Amino acid sequence: MIGRLNHVAIAVPDLDAAIAQYRDTLGADVAAPQDEPDHGVTVVFITLPNTKIELLHPLGEGSPIQGFLDKNPSGGIHHICYEVDDILAARDKLQASGARVLGSGEPKIGAHGKPVLFLHPKDFTGTLVELEQA
Amino acid sequence: MIGRLNHVAIAVPDLDAAIAQYRDTLGADVAAPQDEPDHGVTVVFITLPNTKIELLHPLGEGSPIQGFLDKNPSGGIHHICYEVDDILAARDKLQASGARVLGSGEPKIGAHGKPVLFLHPKDFTGTLVELEQA
Structure with a gap:
Protein backbone atom coordinates (compact mmCIF):
# COMPACT_ATOMS: atom_id res chain seq x y z
CA MET A 1 0.00 0.00 0.00
CA ILE A 2 2.61 2.58 0.95
CA GLY A 3 4.82 3.87 -1.84
CA ARG A 4 7.69 6.35 -1.81
CA LEU A 5 9.02 8.01 1.32
CA ASN A 6 7.82 11.53 0.56
CA HIS A 7 9.76 13.26 3.33
CA VAL A 8 11.27 13.11 6.80
CA ALA A 9 10.16 16.06 8.94
CA ILE A 19 19.55 25.90 7.71
CA ALA A 20 23.24 26.63 8.19
CA GLN A 21 23.89 23.05 9.34
CA TYR A 22 22.22 21.53 6.28
CA ARG A 23 23.31 24.11 3.68
CA ASP A 24 26.84 24.93 4.80
CA THR A 25 28.02 21.98 6.90
CA LEU A 26 26.25 19.13 5.07
CA GLY A 27 26.24 20.88 1.68
CA ALA A 28 22.60 20.09 0.86
CA ASP A 29 20.16 21.90 -1.45
CA VAL A 30 18.18 24.04 1.02
CA ALA A 31 15.29 26.25 -0.13
CA ALA A 32 14.10 29.51 1.45
CA PRO A 33 11.75 29.25 4.47
CA GLN A 34 8.01 29.22 3.69
CA ASP A 35 5.44 30.31 6.23
CA GLU A 36 2.43 27.99 6.38
CA PRO A 37 0.05 29.87 8.69
CA ASP A 38 -2.74 27.34 8.13
CA HIS A 39 -0.46 24.64 9.57
CA GLY A 40 1.24 26.71 12.28
CA VAL A 41 4.72 26.09 10.94
CA THR A 42 7.48 27.62 8.89
CA VAL A 43 8.86 24.95 6.55
CA VAL A 44 12.25 24.66 4.89
CA PHE A 45 12.49 22.07 2.12
CA ILE A 46 15.78 20.25 1.65
CA THR A 47 15.94 18.41 -1.65
CA LEU A 48 17.97 15.21 -1.71
CA PRO A 49 18.37 13.15 -4.90
CA ASN A 50 15.70 10.64 -3.84
CA THR A 51 13.47 12.34 -1.25
CA LYS A 52 13.08 15.46 0.89
CA ILE A 53 13.88 16.57 4.40
CA GLU A 54 11.53 19.19 5.84
CA LEU A 55 12.64 21.39 8.68
CA LEU A 56 9.65 22.54 10.76
CA HIS A 57 9.68 25.56 13.05
CA PRO A 58 6.69 26.83 15.08
CA LEU A 59 4.73 29.73 13.54
CA GLY A 60 2.27 31.66 15.69
CA GLU A 61 0.41 30.55 18.80
CA HIS A 79 7.32 12.40 11.55
CA ILE A 80 7.84 10.47 8.35
CA CYS A 81 5.54 10.70 5.35
CA TYR A 82 4.72 7.83 3.02
CA GLU A 83 2.89 8.28 -0.27
CA VAL A 84 -0.28 6.36 -1.08
CA ASP A 85 -2.26 6.28 -4.32
CA ASP A 86 -5.71 6.60 -2.73
CA ILE A 87 -5.89 8.09 0.73
CA LEU A 88 -9.51 7.10 1.40
CA ALA A 89 -8.84 3.48 0.45
CA ALA A 90 -5.71 3.57 2.63
CA ARG A 91 -7.67 4.99 5.57
CA ASP A 92 -10.39 2.38 5.28
CA LYS A 93 -7.88 -0.47 5.13
CA LEU A 94 -5.97 0.92 8.12
CA GLN A 95 -9.05 1.40 10.23
CA ALA A 96 -10.24 -2.12 9.35
CA SER A 97 -6.84 -3.35 10.65
CA GLY A 98 -7.45 -1.56 13.95
CA ALA A 99 -4.96 1.28 13.31
CA ARG A 100 -5.99 4.67 14.65
CA VAL A 101 -6.21 7.67 12.33
CA LEU A 102 -5.70 10.97 14.18
CA GLY A 103 -8.33 13.70 14.24
CA SER A 104 -11.70 13.27 12.54
CA GLY A 105 -10.45 10.62 10.14
CA GLU A 106 -11.15 12.88 7.18
CA PRO A 107 -8.10 13.82 5.10
CA LYS A 108 -6.90 17.42 5.35
CA ILE A 109 -4.99 19.39 2.77
CA GLY A 110 -1.35 19.30 3.82
CA ALA A 111 1.53 21.71 3.31
CA HIS A 112 2.02 20.37 -0.24
CA GLY A 113 -1.61 21.03 -1.21
CA LYS A 114 -2.44 17.31 -1.23
CA PRO A 115 -4.73 15.24 1.03
CA VAL A 116 -2.99 13.89 4.13
CA LEU A 117 -3.76 11.85 7.23
CA PHE A 118 -1.74 11.14 10.36
CA LEU A 119 -1.63 7.74 12.09
CA HIS A 120 -1.29 7.14 15.81
CA PRO A 121 2.38 6.66 16.81
CA LYS A 122 1.50 3.88 19.25
CA ASP A 123 0.24 1.77 16.34
CA PHE A 124 3.43 2.27 14.28
CA THR A 125 6.57 1.63 16.34
CA GLY A 126 6.36 4.91 18.26
CA THR A 127 6.63 6.85 15.01
CA LEU A 128 4.21 9.53 13.86
CA VAL A 129 3.34 8.52 10.27
CA GLU A 130 1.80 10.87 7.73
CA LEU A 131 0.18 9.48 4.60
CA GLU A 132 -0.03 11.74 1.56
CA GLN A 133 -2.00 11.01 -1.58
CA ALA A 134 0.70 11.29 -4.26
CA MET B 1 28.11 16.99 0.13
CA ILE B 2 25.33 14.68 1.29
CA GLY B 3 23.60 12.66 -1.42
CA ARG B 4 20.71 10.22 -1.20
CA LEU B 5 18.84 9.39 1.97
CA ASN B 6 20.07 5.81 2.36
CA HIS B 7 17.66 4.83 5.13
CA VAL B 8 15.61 5.83 8.13
CA ALA B 9 16.28 3.56 11.12
CA ILE B 19 7.02 -6.47 10.93
CA ALA B 20 3.27 -7.13 10.96
CA GLN B 21 2.51 -3.38 11.02
CA TYR B 22 4.71 -2.66 8.00
CA ARG B 23 4.02 -5.85 6.02
CA ASP B 24 0.33 -6.44 6.70
CA THR B 25 -1.12 -3.08 7.74
CA LEU B 26 0.99 -0.76 5.56
CA GLY B 27 1.51 -3.32 2.78
CA ALA B 28 5.26 -2.70 2.41
CA ASP B 29 8.01 -4.98 1.08
CA VAL B 30 9.51 -6.36 4.30
CA ALA B 31 12.50 -8.75 4.27
CA ALA B 32 13.34 -11.45 6.81
CA PRO B 33 15.16 -10.38 10.02
CA GLN B 34 18.98 -10.46 9.88
CA ASP B 35 21.06 -10.80 13.03
CA GLU B 36 24.05 -8.46 13.06
CA PRO B 37 25.98 -9.61 16.14
CA ASP B 38 28.88 -7.24 15.42
CA HIS B 39 26.45 -4.32 15.70
CA GLY B 40 24.28 -5.66 18.53
CA VAL B 41 21.08 -5.49 16.52
CA THR B 42 18.67 -7.56 14.50
CA VAL B 43 17.76 -5.63 11.36
CA VAL B 44 14.70 -5.83 9.13
CA PHE B 45 14.97 -4.06 5.79
CA ILE B 46 11.83 -2.50 4.33
CA THR B 47 12.27 -1.57 0.68
CA LEU B 48 10.36 1.46 -0.53
CA PRO B 49 10.54 2.61 -4.17
CA ASN B 50 13.05 5.38 -3.37
CA THR B 51 14.79 4.45 -0.09
CA LYS B 52 14.74 1.99 2.81
CA ILE B 53 13.35 1.81 6.32
CA GLU B 54 15.37 -0.30 8.74
CA LEU B 55 13.76 -1.73 11.84
CA LEU B 56 16.33 -2.22 14.61
CA HIS B 57 15.86 -4.55 17.57
CA PRO B 58 18.44 -5.19 20.33
CA LEU B 59 20.56 -8.33 19.94
CA GLY B 60 22.58 -9.58 22.89
CA GLU B 61 23.92 -7.67 25.88
CA HIS B 79 18.73 7.82 13.12
CA ILE B 80 18.78 8.85 9.48
CA CYS B 81 21.55 7.91 7.08
CA TYR B 82 22.80 10.08 4.25
CA GLU B 83 25.15 8.85 1.55
CA VAL B 84 28.45 10.55 0.81
CA ASP B 85 30.95 9.84 -1.98
CA ASP B 86 34.06 10.03 0.18
CA ILE B 87 33.65 9.50 3.90
CA LEU B 88 37.12 10.70 4.90
CA ALA B 89 36.69 13.93 2.94
CA ALA B 90 33.25 14.35 4.52
CA ARG B 91 34.65 13.77 8.01
CA ASP B 92 37.44 16.28 7.51
CA LYS B 93 35.05 18.94 6.21
CA LEU B 94 32.63 18.33 9.09
CA GLN B 95 35.32 18.48 11.74
CA ALA B 96 36.72 21.68 10.19
CA SER B 97 33.18 23.13 10.55
CA GLY B 98 33.19 22.25 14.25
CA ALA B 99 30.78 19.29 13.96
CA ARG B 100 31.49 16.38 16.28
CA VAL B 101 32.03 12.90 14.90
CA LEU B 102 31.16 10.18 17.42
CA GLY B 103 33.70 7.62 18.61
CA SER B 104 37.30 7.64 17.44
CA GLY B 105 36.53 9.57 14.27
CA GLU B 106 37.67 6.64 12.17
CA PRO B 107 34.96 5.13 9.92
CA LYS B 108 33.67 1.70 10.89
CA ILE B 109 32.17 -0.91 8.62
CA GLY B 110 28.40 -0.62 9.00
CA ALA B 111 25.60 -3.15 8.65
CA HIS B 112 25.74 -2.78 4.84
CA GLY B 113 29.48 -3.60 4.69
CA LYS B 114 30.37 0.01 3.86
CA PRO B 115 32.28 2.65 5.86
CA VAL B 116 30.08 4.70 8.16
CA LEU B 117 30.38 7.49 10.72
CA PHE B 118 27.87 8.94 13.17
CA LEU B 119 27.56 12.67 13.91
CA HIS B 120 26.63 14.19 17.25
CA PRO B 121 22.86 14.84 17.46
CA LYS B 122 23.39 18.18 19.22
CA ASP B 123 25.15 19.49 16.11
CA PHE B 124 22.34 18.40 13.75
CA THR B 125 18.91 19.49 15.02
CA GLY B 126 18.72 16.82 17.74
CA THR B 127 18.95 14.09 15.10
CA LEU B 128 21.47 11.25 15.09
CA VAL B 129 22.94 11.33 11.57
CA GLU B 130 24.84 8.44 10.01
CA LEU B 131 26.98 9.02 6.95
CA GLU B 132 27.65 6.05 4.68
CA GLN B 133 30.11 5.98 1.82
CA ALA B 134 27.91 4.97 -1.10
Whole structure:
Protein backbone atom coordinates (compact mmCIF):
# COMPACT_ATOMS: atom_id res chain seq x y z
CA MET A 1 0.00 0.00 0.00
CA ILE A 2 2.61 2.58 0.95
CA GLY A 3 4.82 3.87 -1.84
CA ARG A 4 7.69 6.35 -1.81
CA LEU A 5 9.02 8.01 1.32
CA ASN A 6 7.82 11.53 0.56
CA HIS A 7 9.76 13.26 3.33
CA VAL A 8 11.27 13.11 6.80
CA ALA A 9 10.16 16.06 8.94
CA ILE A 10 12.54 17.42 11.58
CA ALA A 11 11.31 19.92 14.17
CA VAL A 12 13.96 22.53 14.96
CA PRO A 13 14.14 25.16 17.70
CA ASP A 14 16.46 27.49 15.73
CA LEU A 15 15.65 27.64 12.03
CA ASP A 16 18.65 29.72 11.01
CA ALA A 17 21.04 27.35 12.76
CA ALA A 18 19.39 24.30 11.16
CA ILE A 19 19.55 25.90 7.71
CA ALA A 20 23.24 26.63 8.19
CA GLN A 21 23.89 23.05 9.34
CA TYR A 22 22.22 21.53 6.28
CA ARG A 23 23.31 24.11 3.68
CA ASP A 24 26.84 24.93 4.80
CA THR A 25 28.02 21.98 6.90
CA LEU A 26 26.25 19.13 5.07
CA GLY A 27 26.24 20.88 1.68
CA ALA A 28 22.60 20.09 0.86
CA ASP A 29 20.16 21.90 -1.45
CA VAL A 30 18.18 24.04 1.02
CA ALA A 31 15.29 26.25 -0.13
CA ALA A 32 14.10 29.51 1.45
CA PRO A 33 11.75 29.25 4.47
CA GLN A 34 8.01 29.22 3.69
CA ASP A 35 5.44 30.31 6.23
CA GLU A 36 2.43 27.99 6.38
CA PRO A 37 0.05 29.87 8.69
CA ASP A 38 -2.74 27.34 8.13
CA HIS A 39 -0.46 24.64 9.57
CA GLY A 40 1.24 26.71 12.28
CA VAL A 41 4.72 26.09 10.94
CA THR A 42 7.48 27.62 8.89
CA VAL A 43 8.86 24.95 6.55
CA VAL A 44 12.25 24.66 4.89
CA PHE A 45 12.49 22.07 2.12
CA ILE A 46 15.78 20.25 1.65
CA THR A 47 15.94 18.41 -1.65
CA LEU A 48 17.97 15.21 -1.71
CA PRO A 49 18.37 13.15 -4.90
CA ASN A 50 15.70 10.64 -3.84
CA THR A 51 13.47 12.34 -1.25
CA LYS A 52 13.08 15.46 0.89
CA ILE A 53 13.88 16.57 4.40
CA GLU A 54 11.53 19.19 5.84
CA LEU A 55 12.64 21.39 8.68
CA LEU A 56 9.65 22.54 10.76
CA HIS A 57 9.68 25.56 13.05
CA PRO A 58 6.69 26.83 15.08
CA LEU A 59 4.73 29.73 13.54
CA GLY A 60 2.27 31.66 15.69
CA GLU A 61 0.41 30.55 18.80
CA GLY A 62 -0.54 26.92 19.32
CA SER A 63 1.76 25.47 16.69
CA PRO A 64 1.26 21.69 16.42
CA ILE A 65 5.00 21.14 16.86
CA GLN A 66 5.46 23.29 19.98
CA GLY A 67 4.70 20.42 22.35
CA PHE A 68 7.25 18.24 20.59
CA LEU A 69 9.92 20.94 20.94
CA ASP A 70 9.03 21.43 24.61
CA LYS A 71 9.81 17.74 25.12
CA ASN A 72 12.81 17.76 22.75
CA PRO A 73 14.49 21.16 23.17
CA SER A 74 17.30 20.34 20.72
CA GLY A 75 14.78 19.32 18.08
CA GLY A 76 14.38 15.90 16.49
CA ILE A 77 12.60 13.85 13.88
CA HIS A 78 8.90 14.68 14.16
CA HIS A 79 7.32 12.40 11.55
CA ILE A 80 7.84 10.47 8.35
CA CYS A 81 5.54 10.70 5.35
CA TYR A 82 4.72 7.83 3.02
CA GLU A 83 2.89 8.28 -0.27
CA VAL A 84 -0.28 6.36 -1.08
CA ASP A 85 -2.26 6.28 -4.32
CA ASP A 86 -5.71 6.60 -2.73
CA ILE A 87 -5.89 8.09 0.73
CA LEU A 88 -9.51 7.10 1.40
CA ALA A 89 -8.84 3.48 0.45
CA ALA A 90 -5.71 3.57 2.63
CA ARG A 91 -7.67 4.99 5.57
CA ASP A 92 -10.39 2.38 5.28
CA LYS A 93 -7.88 -0.47 5.13
CA LEU A 94 -5.97 0.92 8.12
CA GLN A 95 -9.05 1.40 10.23
CA ALA A 96 -10.24 -2.12 9.35
CA SER A 97 -6.84 -3.35 10.65
CA GLY A 98 -7.45 -1.56 13.95
CA ALA A 99 -4.96 1.28 13.31
CA ARG A 100 -5.99 4.67 14.65
CA VAL A 101 -6.21 7.67 12.33
CA LEU A 102 -5.70 10.97 14.18
CA GLY A 103 -8.33 13.70 14.24
CA SER A 104 -11.70 13.27 12.54
CA GLY A 105 -10.45 10.62 10.14
CA GLU A 106 -11.15 12.88 7.18
CA PRO A 107 -8.10 13.82 5.10
CA LYS A 108 -6.90 17.42 5.35
CA ILE A 109 -4.99 19.39 2.77
CA GLY A 110 -1.35 19.30 3.82
CA ALA A 111 1.53 21.71 3.31
CA HIS A 112 2.02 20.37 -0.24
CA GLY A 113 -1.61 21.03 -1.21
CA LYS A 114 -2.44 17.31 -1.23
CA PRO A 115 -4.73 15.24 1.03
CA VAL A 116 -2.99 13.89 4.13
CA LEU A 117 -3.76 11.85 7.23
CA PHE A 118 -1.74 11.14 10.36
CA LEU A 119 -1.63 7.74 12.09
CA HIS A 120 -1.29 7.14 15.81
CA PRO A 121 2.38 6.66 16.81
CA LYS A 122 1.50 3.88 19.25
CA ASP A 123 0.24 1.77 16.34
CA PHE A 124 3.43 2.27 14.28
CA THR A 125 6.57 1.63 16.34
CA GLY A 126 6.36 4.91 18.26
CA THR A 127 6.63 6.85 15.01
CA LEU A 128 4.21 9.53 13.86
CA VAL A 129 3.34 8.52 10.27
CA GLU A 130 1.80 10.87 7.73
CA LEU A 131 0.18 9.48 4.60
CA GLU A 132 -0.03 11.74 1.56
CA GLN A 133 -2.00 11.01 -1.58
CA ALA A 134 0.70 11.29 -4.26
CA MET B 1 28.11 16.99 0.13
CA ILE B 2 25.33 14.68 1.29
CA GLY B 3 23.60 12.66 -1.42
CA ARG B 4 20.71 10.22 -1.20
CA LEU B 5 18.84 9.39 1.97
CA ASN B 6 20.07 5.81 2.36
CA HIS B 7 17.66 4.83 5.13
CA VAL B 8 15.61 5.83 8.13
CA ALA B 9 16.28 3.56 11.12
CA ILE B 10 13.47 2.87 13.58
CA ALA B 11 14.19 1.17 16.90
CA VAL B 12 11.39 -1.21 17.88
CA PRO B 13 10.70 -3.05 21.14
CA ASP B 14 8.69 -5.85 19.49
CA LEU B 15 10.11 -6.93 16.15
CA ASP B 16 7.26 -9.27 15.21
CA ALA B 17 4.67 -6.59 15.87
CA ALA B 18 6.62 -4.03 13.84
CA ILE B 19 7.02 -6.47 10.93
CA ALA B 20 3.27 -7.13 10.96
CA GLN B 21 2.51 -3.38 11.02
CA TYR B 22 4.71 -2.66 8.00
CA ARG B 23 4.02 -5.85 6.02
CA ASP B 24 0.33 -6.44 6.70
CA THR B 25 -1.12 -3.08 7.74
CA LEU B 26 0.99 -0.76 5.56
CA GLY B 27 1.51 -3.32 2.78
CA ALA B 28 5.26 -2.70 2.41
CA ASP B 29 8.01 -4.98 1.08
CA VAL B 30 9.51 -6.36 4.30
CA ALA B 31 12.50 -8.75 4.27
CA ALA B 32 13.34 -11.45 6.81
CA PRO B 33 15.16 -10.38 10.02
CA GLN B 34 18.98 -10.46 9.88
CA ASP B 35 21.06 -10.80 13.03
CA GLU B 36 24.05 -8.46 13.06
CA PRO B 37 25.98 -9.61 16.14
CA ASP B 38 28.88 -7.24 15.42
CA HIS B 39 26.45 -4.32 15.70
CA GLY B 40 24.28 -5.66 18.53
CA VAL B 41 21.08 -5.49 16.52
CA THR B 42 18.67 -7.56 14.50
CA VAL B 43 17.76 -5.63 11.36
CA VAL B 44 14.70 -5.83 9.13
CA PHE B 45 14.97 -4.06 5.79
CA ILE B 46 11.83 -2.50 4.33
CA THR B 47 12.27 -1.57 0.68
CA LEU B 48 10.36 1.46 -0.53
CA PRO B 49 10.54 2.61 -4.17
CA ASN B 50 13.05 5.38 -3.37
CA THR B 51 14.79 4.45 -0.09
CA LYS B 52 14.74 1.99 2.81
CA ILE B 53 13.35 1.81 6.32
CA GLU B 54 15.37 -0.30 8.74
CA LEU B 55 13.76 -1.73 11.84
CA LEU B 56 16.33 -2.22 14.61
CA HIS B 57 15.86 -4.55 17.57
CA PRO B 58 18.44 -5.19 20.33
CA LEU B 59 20.56 -8.33 19.94
CA GLY B 60 22.58 -9.58 22.89
CA GLU B 61 23.92 -7.67 25.88
CA GLY B 62 24.85 -3.99 25.59
CA SER B 63 23.05 -3.33 22.32
CA PRO B 64 23.68 0.27 21.17
CA ILE B 65 19.93 0.81 20.83
CA GLN B 66 18.92 -0.46 24.28
CA GLY B 67 19.33 2.95 25.91
CA PHE B 68 17.15 4.54 23.24
CA LEU B 69 14.41 1.96 23.85
CA ASP B 70 14.68 2.46 27.60
CA LYS B 71 13.89 6.16 27.00
CA ASN B 72 11.35 5.44 24.25
CA PRO B 73 9.54 2.23 25.26
CA SER B 74 7.19 2.31 22.25
CA GLY B 75 10.16 2.67 19.88
CA GLY B 76 10.87 5.57 17.56
CA ILE B 77 13.11 6.92 14.84
CA HIS B 78 16.68 6.25 15.93
CA HIS B 79 18.73 7.82 13.12
CA ILE B 80 18.78 8.85 9.48
CA CYS B 81 21.55 7.91 7.08
CA TYR B 82 22.80 10.08 4.25
CA GLU B 83 25.15 8.85 1.55
CA VAL B 84 28.45 10.55 0.81
CA ASP B 85 30.95 9.84 -1.98
CA ASP B 86 34.06 10.03 0.18
CA ILE B 87 33.65 9.50 3.90
CA LEU B 88 37.12 10.70 4.90
CA ALA B 89 36.69 13.93 2.94
CA ALA B 90 33.25 14.35 4.52
CA ARG B 91 34.65 13.77 8.01
CA ASP B 92 37.44 16.28 7.51
CA LYS B 93 35.05 18.94 6.21
CA LEU B 94 32.63 18.33 9.09
CA GLN B 95 35.32 18.48 11.74
CA ALA B 96 36.72 21.68 10.19
CA SER B 97 33.18 23.13 10.55
CA GLY B 98 33.19 22.25 14.25
CA ALA B 99 30.78 19.29 13.96
CA ARG B 100 31.49 16.38 16.28
CA VAL B 101 32.03 12.90 14.90
CA LEU B 102 31.16 10.18 17.42
CA GLY B 103 33.70 7.62 18.61
CA SER B 104 37.30 7.64 17.44
CA GLY B 105 36.53 9.57 14.27
CA GLU B 106 37.67 6.64 12.17
CA PRO B 107 34.96 5.13 9.92
CA LYS B 108 33.67 1.70 10.89
CA ILE B 109 32.17 -0.91 8.62
CA GLY B 110 28.40 -0.62 9.00
CA ALA B 111 25.60 -3.15 8.65
CA HIS B 112 25.74 -2.78 4.84
CA GLY B 113 29.48 -3.60 4.69
CA LYS B 114 30.37 0.01 3.86
CA PRO B 115 32.28 2.65 5.86
CA VAL B 116 30.08 4.70 8.16
CA LEU B 117 30.38 7.49 10.72
CA PHE B 118 27.87 8.94 13.17
CA LEU B 119 27.56 12.67 13.91
CA HIS B 120 26.63 14.19 17.25
CA PRO B 121 22.86 14.84 17.46
CA LYS B 122 23.39 18.18 19.22
CA ASP B 123 25.15 19.49 16.11
CA PHE B 124 22.34 18.40 13.75
CA THR B 125 18.91 19.49 15.02
CA GLY B 126 18.72 16.82 17.74
CA THR B 127 18.95 14.09 15.10
CA LEU B 128 21.47 11.25 15.09
CA VAL B 129 22.94 11.33 11.57
CA GLU B 130 24.84 8.44 10.01
CA LEU B 131 26.98 9.02 6.95
CA GLU B 132 27.65 6.05 4.68
CA GLN B 133 30.11 5.98 1.82
CA ALA B 134 27.91 4.97 -1.10
